[in-house]
Amino acid sequence: MTAPDVSVCMATYNGSRFVEEQLRSILAQLGPADEVVVVDDCSRDDTVARVESVGDPRVRLVRSSVNRGYVRTFGAALAEARGRYVFLADQDDVWRPGRLTAMVEALADHEVVATNLATLGGEDRITGPWGRDDWHLRASDSRHHLRNVVGVLAGDRPYFGCAMALRREALDVVLPFPAYLTESHDLWIGLYGNLAGSIQHLEIRSLERRLHGDNQTPDRPRGLVQVLRSRLRLLRATAHLALRRLRADRAGR
Numbered sequence: 001m002t003a004p005d006v007s008v009c010m011a012t013y014n015g016s017r018f019v020e021e022q023l024r025s026i027l028a029q030l031g032p033a034d035e036v037v038v039v040d041d042c043s044r045d046d047t048v049a050r051v052e053s054v055g056d057p058r059v060r061l062v063r064s065s066v067n068r069g070y071v072r073t074f075g076a077a078l079a080e081a082r083g084r085y086v087f088l089a090d091q092d093d094v095w096r097p098g099r100l101t102a103m104v105e106a107l108a109d110h111e112v113v114a115t116n117l118a119t120l121g122g123e124d125r126i127t128g129p130w131g132r133d134d135w136h137l138r139a140s141d142s143r144h145h146l147r148n149v150v151g152v153l154a155g156d157r158p159y160f161g162c163a164m165a166l167r168r169e170a171l172d173v174v175l176p177f178p179a180y181l182t183e184s185h186d187l188w189i190g191l192y193g194n195l196a197g198s199i200q201h202l203e204i205r206s207l208e209r210r211l212h213g214d215n216q217t218p219d220r221p222r223g224l225v226q227v228l229r230s231r232l233r234l235l236r237a238t239a240h241l242a243l244r245r246l247r248a249d250r251a252g253r
Contacts, residue, residue: 006034006100007083011073013041015091016050018210022093023054029100035060036089039077042067047091071185074161075177084168088161088186092210094120099206103165110200111170112193115163120208129155137201145194152187152194153234159190163206170196173244180233187234192241 008026012019026036039062040048051061062080064073078086085107087100099115106113116136118124128135135158141148151157164186166174174192177185193199 002033004031004034004083006030006085006087006104007081008034008036008087008089009074009077009081010036010038010089010091011041011070011077012038012043012047012051012091013067013070013073014043014045014047016043016045016047018092019047020050020054022089022091022095023051023056023059025095026089027054027056027058029095029097030058032058034058035081035083037062037077037080039073039080040064041070041073069182071177071181071183074185075175078171078175081168081171085165086168086171087165088189090162090209092212093162094208094210096205096207099204102202102204103206106200106202107165107167110167110193111196111198112164112166112189113200113202114159114190114193115202115204115206116158117160117163117207117209118205120210122211124205126158126209128158136205137203139201139203142199142201145197145199148194148199149191149238152191153231153238155231157187157190159186160209161186161189162209164189166193173241173248178237178240181237182233184230184234184237188237188241191234191238192245195238195241195245 036059038051038059042064048063051059085104103113114137117126119126125134127133137158148157166189174189181188
C-alpha cells in the first residue's frame with residue numbers, strides 16, 4: 001500500500017456534537033490517498049458512531065479500550081500516522097480552506113509549522129494572557145529559537161497542537177511522549193521545532209476554534225501552584241528534548 005502524503009491525527013472523547021463537522025472540513029482538503037487517523041479515547045457517547053457515519057475510506061478509526069487522556073491518545077494517533085506530513089486536529093474545530101496547502105508548503109523546508117487561530121462564530125482572533133486581545137504568532141519570530149523557548153517557558157507562545165503540523169522524521173524524536181507529560185503535548189512539539197532550529201510560524205489563521213464548556217484547553221487563568229508545576233514540567237521537557245535531539249544527531253538521523 002502506498003503511503004499517503006498527509007496524515008491528520010485526531011484524538012476524540014465524547015465529541016459527538018461536533019466531530020462530523022470537523023471531519024468534513026478536513027476531508028474537503030485532503031487528497032484521495034491521504035488519511036485521517038482518529039483514536040477514540042473510550043468515549044461514553046456516540047462519538048464512534050458519528051465518526052463511522054462519515055463513511056469516508058480515508059478515515060481510519062482506532063478504538064481504545066481504556067481512557068488514557070488526550071496526551072496519550074494524541075501520541076497513539078501520531079504513532080499510527082503513515083504520511084510524510086503529519087497534522088494534529090482537535091475534534092471540535094473547523095479547518096479553513098487553504099490551511100493544508102499553506103502548511104505543507106512550509107513543511108518543505110521546516111520540520112514543524114505553527115499557525116494562528118480564529119474563533120468559530122466570533123472574532124478573527126483569540127485572547128491571550130495578561131489581557132492580550134489578539135494572541136498570535138509572528139512569522140518574524142520563526143528564527144528566534146532561543147527567544148521562542150523562553151517564551152514557551154513563560155507562557156507567551158501560542159503553540160496550539162490543532163494549529164500545528166510536522167514532518168514524519170520529526171516523530172523519531174518527538175515520540176514517545178514522556179510519562180510525566182500529562183498536558184501541553186503541543187508545547188512539547190513547539191519546543192522540539194525550536195531546539196531543532198526548524199520551525200516556521202505562519203501568520204494565517206488556519207482554523208476556527210470552537211469555544212464551549214468541554215474544551216480540553218482551558219480559557220481561564222490557572223492558579224499559581226498549577227502554573228509553577230506546569231513551568232517545571234516544561235523545563236524538564238526542554239532538557240529531555242535537547243538530550244533526545246543530541247542522541248539523534250549522533251546516531252546520524
